[in-house]
Amino acid sequence: MSTLPDQGFSQVSVTDAAAELIRRLVLDHGPVMFFQSGGCCDGSAPMCWPKGEFRLGERDVRLGVIEGAEYWIGGDQYERWAHTRLVLDVVPGRGAGFSLEAPEGVRFIIRSELCSLDELSQLNNRPLPRGGDPR
Amino acid sequence: MRYVSPNSPGSLVQYPDRYDHYINGEWVPPARGRYFENVSPVTGRPFIQIARGTHEDVERALDAAHAAKAGWGATPAAARAQILNRIADVMEQNLEQLAVSESWDNGKPIRETLAADLPLAIDHFRYFAGVIRANEGTAAELDANTVTYHIKEPLGVVGQIIPWNFPLLMAAWKLAPALAAGNCVVLKPAEQTPASIMLWVSLVGHLLPKGVLNIVNGFGIEAGKPLAQSPRISKVAFTGETSTGRLIMQYASENIIPVTLELGGKSPNIFFADVMAQDDAFRQKALEGFGMFMLNQGEVCTCPSRALIQRSIYKDFLDLAVERAKLTVPGDPLDTNTKLGAQASNDQLEKILSYIDIGQKEGATLRMGGERVRLGGELEDGYYCAPTVFEGHNKMRIFQEEIFGPVVSVTSFEDEADAISLANDTLYGLGAGLWTRSIHNAYRVGRAVQAGRVWTNCYHLYPAHAAFGGYKHSGIGRENHHMMLGHYQQTKNLLVSYDPNPMGFF
Numbered sequence: 001m002s003t004l005p006d007q008g009f010s011q012v013s014v015t016d017a018a019a020e021l022i023r024r025l026v027l028d029h030g031p032v033m034f035f036q037s038g039g040c041c042d043g044s045a046p047m048c049w050p051k052g053e054f055r056l057g058e059r060d061v062r063l064g065v066i067e068g069a070e071y072w073i074g075g076d077q078y079e080r081w082a083h084t085r086l087v088l089d090v091v092p093g094r095g096a097g098f099s100l101e102a103p104e105g106v107r108f109i110i111r112s113e114l115c116s117l118d119e120l121s122q123l124n125n126r127p128l129p130r131g132g133d134p135r
Numbered sequence: 136m137r138y139v140s141p142n143s144p145g146s147l148v149q150y151p152d153r154y155d156h157y158i159n160g161e162w163v164p165p166a167r168g169r170y171f172e173n174v175s176p177v178t179g180r181p182f183i184q185i186a187r188g189t190h191e192d193v194e195r196a197l198d199a200a201h202a203a204k205a206g207w208g209a210t211p212a213a214a215r216a217q218i219l220n221r222i223a224d225v226m227e228q229n230l231e232q233l234a235v236s237e238s239w240d241n242g243k244p245i246r247e248t249l250a251a252d253l254p255l256a257i258d259h260f261r262y263f264a265g266v267i268r269a270n271e272g273t274a275a276e277l278d279a280n281t282v283t284y285h286i287k288e289p290l291g292v293v294g295q296i297i298p299w300n301f302p303l304l305m306a307a308w309k310l311a312p313a314l315a316a317g318n319c320v321v322l323k324p325a326e327q328t329p330a331s332i333m334l335w336v337s338l339v340g341h342l343l344p345k346g347v348l349n350i351v352n353g354f355g356i357e358a359g360k361p362l363a364q365s366p367r368i369s370k371v372a373f374t375g376e377t378s379t380g381r382l383i384m385q386y387a388s389e390n391i392i393p394v395t396l397e398l399g400g401k402s403p404n405i406f407f408a409d410v411m412a413q414d415d416a417f418r419q420k421a422l423e424g425f426g427m428f429m430l431n432q433g434e435v436c437t438c439p440s441r442a443l444i445q446r447s448i449y450k451d452f453l454d455l456a457v458e459r460a461k462l463t464v465p466g467d468p469l470d471t472n473t474k475l476g477a478q479a480s481n482d483q484l485e486k487i488l489s490y491i492d493i494g495q496k497e498g499a500t501l502r503m504g505g506e507r508v509r510l511g512g513e514l515e516d517g518y519y520c521a522p523t524v525f526e527g528h529n530k531m532r533i534f535q536e537e538i539f540g541p542v543v544s545v546t547s548f549e550d551e552a553d554a555i556s557l558a559n560d561t562l563y564g565l566g567a568g569l570w571t572r573s574i575h576n577a578y579r580v581g582r583a584v585q586a587g588r589v590w591t592n593c594y595h596l597y598p599a600h601a602a603f604g605g606y607k608h609s610g611i612g613r614e615n616h617h618m619m620l621g622h623y624q625q626t627k628n629l630l631v632s633y634d635p636n637p638m639g640f641f
């Protein structure tokens with residue numbers, strides 16, 4: 001059970017189709033986690049792995065929890081994304097790194113919204129949940 | 136001219152119904168009997184089935200590789216080099232066929248595969264066939280009776296995971312040095328683009344002893360992961376994105392093996408005011424350099440996706456650059472006149488469009504493009520995107536994230552210090568471009584930009600013998616140069632005494 005601070009406002013949300021896919025993946029693979037990847041061919045995209053598969057770094061930031069799955073991003077990358085909200089969606093696709101959904105012929109993608117001023121102030125006033133926090 | 140689509144009558148490329156794995160010199164069906172559809176981005180339609188490998192297949196490939204490693208490692212360098220040269224010869228004899236296949240599998244224009252992907256891949260095998268002949272260890276006389284010898288040995292069996300943006304060329308970049316250095320390989324092609332590599336191995340596989348090269352197809356999670364995690368590999372090489380790179384390092388740490396990683400970038404392309412000083416060939420070259428963001432549909436780790444233009448020429452230069460870029464429109468990849476083909480997959484196209492969306496939401500100005508293109512007819516469902524130019528500032532997400540599409544984000548800088556600061560304000564450091572008539576400027580800025588390669592008054596050249604690799608989050612290690620042999624070799628030190636007398640210790 002995570003003891004990370006409650007974020008209140010979540011910086012990531014999920015479409016119905018993506019939520020349905022997460023539930024299916026959990027049935028097949030057990031609990032999952034997300035990490036927002038940077039860079040190259042399959043990057044700038046969400047990676048979905050079995051929970052615990054990926055060793056979180058001390059400075060990684062948790063953007064939120066969707067369908068019971070924690071959604072993380074690298075600390076340096078977070079600084080460049082901090083003003084946006086992510087919406088996890090799914091499209092027909094083919095493959096991506098070691099992400100779990102690839103064999104299903106679909107691919108998670110993110111759509112982005114700008115945070116409102118109110119949301120930004122909430123974000124600025126909350127503790128940032130980090131991978132290095134005690135758990 | 137237009138090349139006939141693969142599998143059509145008269146085409147240079149007639150694929151079988153399916154490709155299995157290639158293990159121990161044979162076609163091996165997947166252990167679990169499953170296949171997946173490989174889609175051509177040219178049409179958006181499947182054209183061949185590909186083996187859906189799992190850990191059982193990876194183990195079988197590793198068995199073959201381990202059985203072959205002693206023999207291949209002991210094969211004289213001259214003999215290994217001869218085989219690499221033969222591979223290059225066969226590729227050259229089948230260049231058009233492989234080029235058509237590569238375009239069909241990846242969506243890139245045949246103009247590029249004919250002129251770049253295939254010739255570069257062929258040359259890569261020849262380059263490593265050459266340098267392995269001249270590769271040598273060292274010997275040093277430490278004193279009159281003591282000599283230290285350093286002898287290069289192959290690592291043994293290595294795993295290589297290939298990206299989808301230059302399937303054959305990236306396979307060549309990784310395979311040529313590994314094989315030259317005497318390693319056996321288990322290679323996993325990208326699941327988006329496996330067909331050309333399998334066509335390639337059907338042409339050249341017989342030239343290598345059995346088990347030296349093994350190819351396992353499948354998805355990353357099902358076939359790539361068991362390969363990267365295997366305690367039976369001595370090294371893993373990966374080209375892809377940062378989080379999978381971290382995951383692969385994590386797996387490698389379990390086995391205490393080295394990695395080379397090439398993980399992308401957000402490359403700045405810097406245009407100093409003096410490029411506009413004369414209306415001459417060099418100005419046109421610089422304007423062409425701006426347009427390099429469209430090469431390979433922007434699906435290049437070094438895509439010059441940030442253009443930094445000096446303020447005093449900003450408007451004039453950008454107007455000319457956009458005017459020139461507008462001449463390039465997406466077209467049929469198999470038509471030799473086409474300069475911009477299809478994005479490699481549907482999800483790739485969707486991702487690009489999502490970035491175009493956030494760019495506009497962040498207030499960037501769309502100067503051209505910004506939408507999917509429907510080409511009609513057979514190509515109606517292919518994944519085509521209009522070349523897109525944004526103006527904005529370097530803190531916007533379209534300036535900070537690799538979009539991997541034909542999208543460039545443009546901003547201005549005041550002076551040299553400003554240019555360097557903007558260029559380095561990124562997590563990545565793979566490539567960079569700079570354009571100037573001043574050699575002093577070129578050297579200072581080229582050294583100051585934190586990137587593994589700074590193209591100076593050129594861009595997107597990838598000759599063998601020019602080291603390629605990243606600073607910062609862009610990866611570890613170098614490719615494309617004989618130093619790459621070192622990434623695939625172990626060093627044996629023999630420390631030898633020629634003194635017959637006791638040392639006098641005990």
